[in-house]
Amino acid sequence: MAEYNRVSECVGLITLRNPPVNALSVSQGIVHTMQRALSDPNVKSVVICGQNGIFCGGADIKEFGSNMTGPTLIQMIHAIESANKPVVAAIEGSALGGGLELALGCHYRIAHSKSRLGLPEVSLGLLPAAGGSQRLPRLIGVPAALNLITTGRHVTAAEALQLGIVDQVTDHNTVDAAVKFALSVAGRSLDPRRISTHPCPQQPDLDALFEEVMQKVRQSARGAIAPIACVQAVRAAATLPYAQGIERERELMATLFTSGQARALQYCFFAERAVGRWRMPSGARWDTSKPRPVQKAAVIGLGTMGRGITVALAQTGLSVIAVETQEKQLMEAKQAISGMLERGAKRRGVAPALDRVIYSQNIQAVADVDLVIEAVFEDIALKTKVFQQLSAACKPGTLLCTNTSALDVDQLASETPNPELVVGMHFFAPAHVMKLLEVVYGPRSSPQAVATAMQLGKKMGKASVAVGNCRGFVGNRMLKPYIEEAFFLLEEGATPELVDQALEEFGFPMGVFRMSDLSGLDVGWRVRKGDGLVEPGTASGRSARIRQGRRYSPLGDLLCEEGRFGQKTGRGWYQYDKPGSRVARSDPWLHSFLGAYRAQHGLVARRIDHQEVLERCLYALINEGFHILDDGIAAGPEDIDVIYVSGYGWPRHCGGPMFYANMVGLAKVLERLEHYQQLHPEVPHLQPSSLLRRLVASGSPPIHKWEEAIKKLHSQL
Ligand SMILES: CCC/C=C/C(=O)SCCNC(=O)CCNC(=O)[C@H](O)C(C)(C)COP(=O)([O-])OP(=O)([O-])OC[C@H]1O[C@@H](n2cnc3c(N)ncnc32)[C@H](O)[C@@H]1OP(=O)([O-])[O-]
Known part of the structure; x- marks a missing residue:
């Protein structure tokens, strides 16, 4: 799994070979090839690189279930660091996790300008336990190391150079540059290059720094244990000699390695990749369905969703026709979209893609696009009309997508002459920020249409999941019983505070009621009205809480009748200082309202844990x-x-x-x-x-x- 060659007469070149990402496997022959290089008297220095343009994606995550690879990796990296010939890492593509730890064991690091480096172990429920938590703070200082190790973020080669992680960045062939560099440093003293022998750079008021970081990490971790262990490991680097620090790193890793959280996070890593291998009940699959190329797209309806979708498409590099029939709304949308594109470009340090978007009031402007995403108001009659117009206006073969969270994709498809070209693309607000995309197929959606929507979602950087058509699709369908149970718990004696606290302690960023205040109580009210569930008035007793043959809680409807729509009205399940304010405060009115409601319906509050x-x-x-x-x-x-x-x-x-x-x-x-x-x-x-x-x-x-x-x-x- 590691190949050895001699190049330029006196440089030993070790190439990691373990497709697809050269993950470090326990059985890897790096130690063996390293020994060959060191024992060859003709070799003056060594270069380590990875095959196929990727240095190393880290330890093999698939092996975690069976083997603890940590100590083997540590020994291997230690052997590299203590070598008596300079070892240079030639970093192309990615150097992540154990891959970067391996590079930190090398005496020099040369990176390609497009490469990315990081210690993402925390996102797998682990910490960089092949010496990374001890070497990185010694190399770049405690604050920068804490940031990288606790967030797991990947840095560009340019940032890595600025931080001091790499010694040189090249735009050319990285292995050639590393070999040249290796020749230039042959024979030099290696002591200053052995990171583990350095003390951590001095940091004033270390205790205060760690306390502040720990507090921040605890808040954002929402119950995750790995970020906390990461802080503890870096603290060991800052306060203990290397050998003791490594021991602490090992102890902390041992608690994480077998934890349920690590298993969950590693499952998520593979699940995110598995959903790309979609399949439909018809037997159609990702590997047998070819997507159509999409260069030009259109978005119909420029409300909140349409604007976000337009931004996401333009940022992906597509030309977008953005259609809104009302002139005033079109102008407002243009301003808002331009603003979002400019802010996004500033954040990413690129030019804003303003000229990729063409605005129009006329739906005929979609004539030559490859794909349309309709994002008009959630009304089946309106959407049907738009789909009929689109079918007439678009060139043959244009894929018609509807952004709906609730309406029947099959029904819409049946209103068009080519139902096989119709799929749902359920974005989440704000669409240019939220990661999720549900691609909804009906029985008549063609595999090619699904493949195209899935590929576009991937290009947009979304976690795209293909799902069948049903009320609420997957996400909202499952949310319904969750919310209903929360309402029933209020009836039985709980408070919004209690329910939210339990769910937030579990790890949700917001409980049901704070979330409902944020998104607006009127949204669900409108849906329930549409379903014929809302009965205004003050009927009391048990029968008032049975609707359409099942238990129903009218609490949300009653709040809406009071004009309490949540944050936007300054009142909902909580109270807010003013409409639009975000800080939820407990509301005595709500508590007495719940008391009166229970009394009216003959409910006796009980203690709910x-x-x-x-x-x-x-x-x-x-x-x-x-x-x-x-x-x-x-x-x-x-x-x-x-x-x-x-x-x-x-x-x-x-x-x-x-x-x-x-x-x-x-x-x-x-x-x-x-x-x-x-x-x-x-x-x-x-x-x-x-x-x-x-x-x-x-x-x-x-x-x-x-x-x-x-x-x-x-x-x-
Ligand atoms: C114990 C001591 C401490 C050390 C701990 C560690 O190092 S922890 C590790 C720390 N390292 C990380 O957390 C890095 C995790 N990896 C990544 O972030 C990305 O894969 C990437 C940026 C390397 C390449 O992105 P990209 O979009 O080009 O490609 P892609 O993402 O689609 O992956 C392609 C295929 O490779 C697979 N695979 C990938 N990595 C690993 C792995 N380490 N292992 C096994 N498999 C791995 C992946 O499942 C997929 O397989 P599939 O579905 O085709 O069967």
């Missing part, structure tokens, strides 16, 4: 996830988990709802659902899904075996 909040909200959501898998709306649990982690704030270190269910134990989830269902028989979403029952009956297979088990269970039906 965090565990019940979590079980009822989360297990109801997970249960819906099992229904979705059973219905074939999502191809596998990874699809659901990626949707929840990238779009709904599910804490990544808990892996997503389905992974979480697997961790908790399917039998336990089933038992708790049965328990709550018995207490609340009028709540259908607490009725355990038959798939969950069948999985438990078949011995609760681990999550990576669910798909196989589901197929088997379906074939037995």
Whole structure:
């Protein structure tokens, strides 16, 4: 897995070979090739590079389940650092995790200008435990090392040079530059180049710095343990001799390595890649469906969503026709989009893509685009009309996408002469920022249409997940029982504060009620009205809380009737200093309103604890996830988990709802659902899904075996 050659007569060239990213495997022959280079009297210096334009993507994450690779890596890196001939890392593509740690063990580092470097172990629930947490602070100082190690962010070669991580950046052939460099440093003293022998650069008031960073990390970690261990490891580098620091690094790593959080985060890493290998129930798949090229796109409707989508498309490098029929709104949108493009470009240090967007009031302007994303108001009649106009205006073969969060994609498709060209692209607001994209296919969507939308989503940097068409698709469909349970808990005695606190401690950035205040209570109210669920008035008693044959809580409707729409009106489940303000404060009015409501409906408040909040909200959501898998709306649990982690704030270190269910134990989830269902028989979403029952009956297979088990269970039906 490592190849050895002699080049320029006296340079030993070690090439890492382990496609696709030259991950460091325990069996790797680096030590062996290094020994060859060191024992060859003709070799004066050594260069380490990676094949296929990538230095090294780090330790092999796939091996983590079976082997602890840490000590082997540490020994290997130590052997490199203590070599008596200069070793130069030639960094192309990526040097990440163990890859960068390996480079830090080298005496010099030469990087290509397009390469990226980082210690992303924290995002896998780990820390840089091949000496990285001890060498990086010694090389670049404690504050910069803390930033890189606790965030896991990748830096460009230019930033790496500025920080002092690399010695030289080249625009040319990196291996050639490294060989030249290696020849120039042959024979020089290596002592000053052995990072582990340096003390950390002096830092005034170290205690205060660590306290401040720890506080910040605890706040943003939302319960994740790895960022905290990362701070502790860097503290060891700053305060202990190297040998003791390494020992501390090892101890901290040992606690992380086998943790559930590390397993969850590593699962997320692979799940995010797995969703790109989409497949449809028809048998169509990612590897047999060729996407169409998309160079020019159009966005119809320039409200909040349309503006964000336009920005995201332009930033991806596409030409965009942005259509809004009302002149005033078009002008406002143009100003807003230009502003977003300018701010985004400033952040990324590039020129704004203003001239990629052409604005028009006329839908005919879409005549020569390859793909249209319709983002008009959520009204089926309006969307149908727009789709009919688009079908007439576009050139043959143009893909028609609808950005809807709730409407029926199949119905829209059936209104066009070419339903195979129609898919849903469910973006999340703000669309140029949020990572998630649900690509919704109907029974008539062609595999090529799905492939094209998925490829465009990937280009836009979105976590794109292909899902079947149903009410709410995957994300919102699962959110419904979660929100309903939160409402029921209020009726039974909880407060918004209690429910939100439990969910935020679990790791959501916001609980149900703070989230509802942010997005606006009127949104759900409109949907419930559309569903015929809202009955104005003050009916009381149990029957007033049963609608369409199931338990219903009118609490949200009652707040809307009071004009309490959330942050935008300054009142909702909480109160705010003024409309638009973001700081939620407990509202005594709301508490007495809840008291009066319970009295009116004959409900007696009881004490509700965090565990019940979590079980009822989360297990109801997970249960819906099992229904979705059973219905074939999502191809596998990874699809659901990626949707929840990238779009709904599910804490990544808990892996997503389905992974979480697997961790908790399917039998336990089933038992708790049965328990709550018995207490609340009028709540259908607490009725355990038959798939969950069948999985438990078949011995609760681990999550990576669910798909196989589901197929088997379906074939037995
Ligand atoms: C113990 C001591 C301490 C050390 C700890 C570590 O080093 S922890 C590690 C710290 N390192 C990291 O966290 C870096 C993680 N990796 C990355 O960030 C990116 O993969 C990349 C930037 C290297 C390349 O991006 P890109 O968009 O060009 O490509 P892509 O992302 O699509 O990946 C292509 C394929 O390679 C696979 N694969 C990738 N890396 C690993 C790996 N380390 N292992 C195994 N497999 C890996 C990936 O699954 C995918 O497989 P698939 O789906 O085709 O079967």
